[in-house]
Amino acid sequence: MTLELFSQYLLAGVTYGIIYAIVGIGFNIIYNTTGIINFAQGEFVMLGGMTAISLTQWLPLPLAIGAAVVVVMLIGALVEILFIRWLDRPSVLRMIIITIGISILIREAALHIWGDGVRSLPYFAGNEITTIQVLGARVSPQVLWVIGVCAVMVLALSLFFKYTLQGKKMQACAANRMAATLCGISTKNMVTLSFMLSAGIGALAGCVMSPITYTQYDIGTGLAIKGFTVAILGGLGSSMAAVTAGLLLGLIEAFSVSVVPLAFQDAIAITLLLAILFFRPHGLFGSKDAAGLKEF
Amino acid sequence: MLRIKNLEAGYGKLRVLKRISLHVNPGEIVTLIGANGAGKTTLLSTITGLVRATAGEIVLKGQNIETLKAEKIVFRGCSLVPEGRQVFATMSVRENLVLGSYVQHRQGKEQLREGIEYIYDLFPVLRERKAQLAGTLSGGEQQMLAMGRALMAKPALIMLDEPSTGLAPLVVKNIFRIIERLREEGNTVLLIEQNAKAALKVADRGYVLETGKIILEGQADELLANRDVQRAYLGRDVKEN
Numbered sequence A: 001m002t003l004e005l006f007s008q009y010l011l012a013g014v015t016y017g018i019i020y021a022i023v024g025i026g027f028n029i030i031y032n033t034t035g036i037i038n039f040a041q042g043e044f045v046m047l048g049g050m051t052a053i054s055l056t057q058w059l060p061l062p063l064a065i066g067a068a069v070v071v072v073m074l075i076g077a078l079v080e081i082l083f084i085r086w087l088d089r090p091s092v093l094r095m096i097i098i099t100i101g102i103s104i105l106i107r108e109a110a111l112h113i114w115g116d117g118v119r120s121l122p123y124f125a126g127n128e129i130t131t132i133q134v135l136g137a138r139v140s141p142q143v144l145w146v147i148g149v150c151a152v153m154v155l156a157l158s159l160f161f162k163y164t165l166q167g168k169k170m171q172a173c174a175a176n177r178m179a180a181t182l183c184g185i186s187t188k189n190m191v192t193l194s195f196m197l198s199a200g201i202g203a204l205a206g207c208v209m210s211p212i213t214y215t216q217y218d219i220g221t222g223l224a225i226k227g228f229t230v231a232i233l234g235g236l237g238s239s240m241a242a243v244t245a246g247l248l249l250g251l252i253e254a255f256s257v258s259v260v261p262l263a264f265q266d267a268i269a270i271t272l273l274l275a276i277l278f279f280r281p282h283g284l285f286g287s288k289d290a291a292g293l294k295e296f
Numbered sequence B: 001m002l003r004i005k006n007l008e009a010g011y012g013k014l015r016v017l018k019r020i021s022l023h024v025n026p027g028e029i030v031t032l033i034g035a036n037g038a039g040k041t042t043l044l045s046t047i048t049g050l051v052r053a054t055a056g057e058i059v060l061k062g063q064n065i066e067t068l069k070a071e072k073i074v075f076r077g078c079s080l081v082p083e084g085r086q087v088f089a090t091m092s093v094r095e096n097l098v099l100g101s102y103v104q105h106r107q108g109k110e111q112l113r114e115g116i117e118y119i120y121d122l123f124p125v126l127r128e129r130k131a132q133l134a135g136t137l138s139g140g141e142q143q144m145l146a147m148g149r150a151l152m153a154k155p156a157l158i159m160l161d162e163p164s165t166g167l168a169p170l171v172v173k174n175i176f177r178i179i180e181r182l183r184e185e186g187n188t189v190l191l192i193e194q195n196a197k198a199a200l201k202v203a204d205r206g207y208v209l210e211t212g213k214i215i216l217e218g219q220a221d222e223l224l225a226n227r228d229v230q231r232a233y234l235g236r237d238v239k240e241n
């Protein structure tokens, strides 16, 4: 393998990996405050891309993206308020079925609104043939946008949870729902907030990746599987571990192209997911004790 | 301070509390004793709004609170230290205390710092461990943290659900000393204890709860001297100690 090819794979791996990480973190945020695995997580990414694409008809690109993120956050809140909020201590199975139902609903609505065509946002800088030299490889500047924006999101999220009162309140809900209530924290509002936050980061990721990966009404499913794999791989709940796991999955996929045919690329994530669920259900980095505390 | 009238509550079809009436005056320590399953925890949960009252009234500082949500009741000045040390295990001691002061979050940084210093004063061991994760504290330290966190809300009424359970005698003594100190500083305390003797010794008044009904009430020293109470709740204490 030449150095150039190596760098090419590396960058592709990091690009996809960090997107998976964002989807995985979306899973984690909701899981932490509610114990729910939200299988509609991928749909937020799709909605972000699609909404922004539609809005570029009327708005300049940055505004369209900003507005799309806000719209998808509101959709996230709406989903929580309509489908989740009124449930009183639902079982895990019921929650899984509900979130899968929500994802189908959103996908069908998207098919209805946008059709089944493949769309994409324009490149943020230059066009599809613009390239820049990175580590000896020629890549589109959009790759750097994806990596940069996602990295900033990860950083912002960890600062949010560490230093802001809202972040601490969400963490408190995750740690002990009853104690949080007794401190005067509205756990229901925190759950809504966690849906908004997950929807928001998913939507932004959906926008920055759109020029290179394209957006279609059904991309959510695949992303949800990848993101779920990453979340599980990192040991559900830990955002930093999800980043590591995301990059790992992205790199494995990228480099596997040189070994197995492209068509099998998606099978890798599934294989990995099954392998983890069989052999290390608490994730690569999670502890066994923590896994024992989880509901399934 | 707190006045409860004909309160009923339960879980689904199960009625646990049956027409409970009691009151706590400002500056008092009132204790509630009763066997396992009598409904003590349920009573405190109902006062804090974690369990809905199905009938009756709960009046705190002259205002009815029985229909308020749990997170709103804390803002009215009534904090619960729940059974079994419910600390935020994944967060540091200091973060736990800061969250405890959430109902006071409009206060300045200076007051927050003073509040935390006051708790560190009450429980010096928490100062030593302020950066440690709450989940890694010992049982006694977690209990102190849970009490400290509730006090951070500067509640008019603090309710303690079996604060001494599972703790070594020396730590229990310390906890009771702090409860006394709270009274000296003018706080109002509603205390639930298995350790009826110790509880009645610090308390001003007491209630005895049996299968969801209040069967006896009176001054703490009267209850201590009461034959029925001695047989049912203190006899066991004597044997255990």
Ligand SMILES: Nc1ncnc2c1ncn2[C@@H]1O[C@H](COP(=O)(O)OP(=O)(O)OP(=O)(O)O)[C@@H](O)[C@H]1O
Residues within 6 Å of the ligand: B011, B014, B016, B034, B035, B036, B037, B038, B039, B040, B041, B042, B043, B083
């Ligand atoms: N969440 C719940 N769901 C159903 N029943 C409950 C629940 N919590 C308590 N109970 C029942 O209500 C009754 C009273 O329980 P409660 O916890 O109030 O007792 P307690 O006086 O605090 O006992 P202990 O001294 O053991 O803490 C018990 O019969 C118990 O089984």
Ligand SMILES: [Mg+2]
Residues within 6 Å of the ligand: B040, B041, B042, B083, B161
């Ligand atoms: Mg109890």
